[in-house]
Amino acid sequence: MTGFKTPLKIAGGVALASLLLSLPALGQDAAPAEEAAATLSEGVSADVVFILNSFLMILGGILVFWMAAGFAMVEAGMVRTKNVSMQLLKNVSLFAVACLMYYVIGYNLMYPLGNWAMGSDETGGYLGAFGIAILEAVGITADGADDFSYAATSSDFFFQVMFCATTASIVSGTLAERIKLLPFLIFTAVLTALIYPIQASWKWGGGFLDSQFGFLDFAGSTVVHSVGGWAALAGVILLGARRGKYNADGSVNAMPGSSMPLATLGVFILWMGWYGFNGASQLAMGSVGDVADVGRIMANTNAGAVGGALAALIATAIIYKKVDLTFVLNGALAGLVAITAEPLTPGLGTASLIGAVGGLIVVFSVPLLDRLKLDDVVGAIPVHLLAGIWGTIAVVFTNPDATLGGQLISIIIVGIFVFVVSFVVWFILKSIMGLRPTAEDEDLGLDKAEVGVEAYPEFK
Numbered sequence: 001m002t003g004f005k006t007p008l009k010i011a012g013g014v015a016l017a018s019l020l021l022s023l024p025a026l027g028q029d030a031a032p033a034e035e036a037a038a039t040l041s042e043g044v045s046a047d048v049v050f051i052l053n054s055f056l057m058i059l060g061g062i063l064v065f066w067m068a069a070g071f072a073m074v075e076a077g078m079v080r081t082k083n084v085s086m087q088l089l090k091n092v093s094l095f096a097v098a099c100l101m102y103y104v105i106g107y108n109l110m111y112p113l114g115n116w117a118m119g120s121d122e123t124g125g126y127l128g129a130f131g132i133a134i135l136e137a138v139g140i141t142a143d144g145a146d147d148f149s150y151a152a153t154s155s156d157f158f159f160q161v162m163f164c165a166t167t168a169s170i171v172s173g174t175l176a177e178r179i180k181l182l183p184f185l186i187f188t189a190v191l192t193a194l195i196y197p198i199q200a201s202w203k204w205g206g207g208f209l210d211s212q213f214g215f216l217d218f219a220g221s222t223v224v225h226s227v228g229g230w231a232a233l234a235g236v237i238l239l240g241a242r243r244g245k246y247n248a249d250g251s252v253n254a255m256p257g258s259s260m261p262l263a264t265l266g267v268f269i270l271w272m273g274w275y276g277f278n279g280a281s282q283l284a285m286g287s288v289g290d291v292a293d294v295g296r297i298m299a300n301t302n303a304g305a306v307g308g309a310l311a312a313l314i315a316t317a318i319i320y321k322k323v324d325l326t327f328v329l330n331g332a333l334a335g336l337v338a339i340t341a342e343p344l345t346p347g348l349g350t351a352s353l354i355g356a357v358g359g360l361i362v363v364f365s366v367p368l369l370d371r372l373k374l375d376d377v378v379g380a381i382p383v384h385l386l387a388g389i390w391g392t393i394a395v396v397f398t399n400p401d402a403t404l405g406g407q408l409i410s411i412i413i414v415g416i417f418v419f420v421v422s423f424v425v426w427f428i429l430k431s432i433m434g435l436r437p438t439a440e441d442e443d444l445g446l447d448k449a450e451v452g453v454e455a456y457p458e459f460k
Helices: 002-020 033-037 046-078 081-110 153-174 181-203 208-213 221-239 260-282 288-320 325-340 348-371 380-398 404-432 439-444 446-451
Strands: none
Touching: 046 081, 046 153, 046 260, 081 153, 081 181, 081 446, 153 181, 153 221, 153 260, 153 380, 181 208, 181 221, 181 404, 208 404, 221 325, 221 380, 221 404, 260 288, 260 325, 288 325, 288 348, 325 348, 325 380, 348 380, 380 404, 439 446
């Protein structure tokens, strides 16, 4: 237990340093148009604001899309050679499924009666509206844009669908090497059509977590990352560990990944994509203040990753006498996840400390998962679930509008909902069609058993 004193000390330091670092935040609120209008730069027309806001979300959506490549590379590098093609196939397929389901069902569930960009004032609810996403007309004029008031619905949909797909990507890596493709894709469909949009509507759609508990989650430490982590945890409990991972005496057999260069490339791609993930979540670029805030968010996002990577590097050097690359890579990602809940209000030092605690969480929780025989192939549960919880709590250190009670109860409500529903869905899939391939197929590798295309056919 003494190993946990370090993160507690750092957390205390974060709280102390943060007393001097509080600024108002906008984030992915349900109806930010009125707040944004109050910050218009003198001489900037509403049309220009509309254009700039829409452009920010388009650019952010492109960067978040690039994160899909990062997840694919991280997972391809972390799994064994015989399962690389399967992970690549899963990442392409889950992205396509997520985008389709979010269009058909998820978008309107997340934003009741459309979304805030279309002037919806439906807030405080528990469930959105069923219906497909509908974009504005082709080639709308400035007069037509007035109906959308804040930004183009198309740019908002494009940005938000990337967040939905990110949630599904988190699940993929945890369950790697021992899950069949079809049940995984069916679960992805349920996750992206129903589970993710419903809980996201509770905050970003103006639902009850936002209106009743004052829940603050700027870009999704809980709404996106912890949700993916809870869904993955439910799956790994029912799925079980890879064959040969754990011995009867409790010892763990290492199963090294196929390519550390690929995993490292994936982390850098994710790191880059996170600038859009957090930066564009400002949702506004029509004033001097907004643009400055976007830059501040990106700088703090980078600082969170730096803190997580350095903390993991130092901690593994002390504990294991050698630096573990996989811990450093996941430390950087955990730092990014941790700062995502509030990347605007901290200063650079505080952002680094928040990220550092995320990195330490990875170092101390990965061995804990092994003791519990929870086989998380890429470390997504520590990175996205646990660091996401930490980052959501850490909001109270820098944002005076946050309350500890509001943050904790929201974490608990989202966690219970996502875990229970995910567990039920995984259980139904396991009962009907089974989740795992046969032992022979698992030993052979899913590239040969299910995909039919080996990633490295020349290497035997």
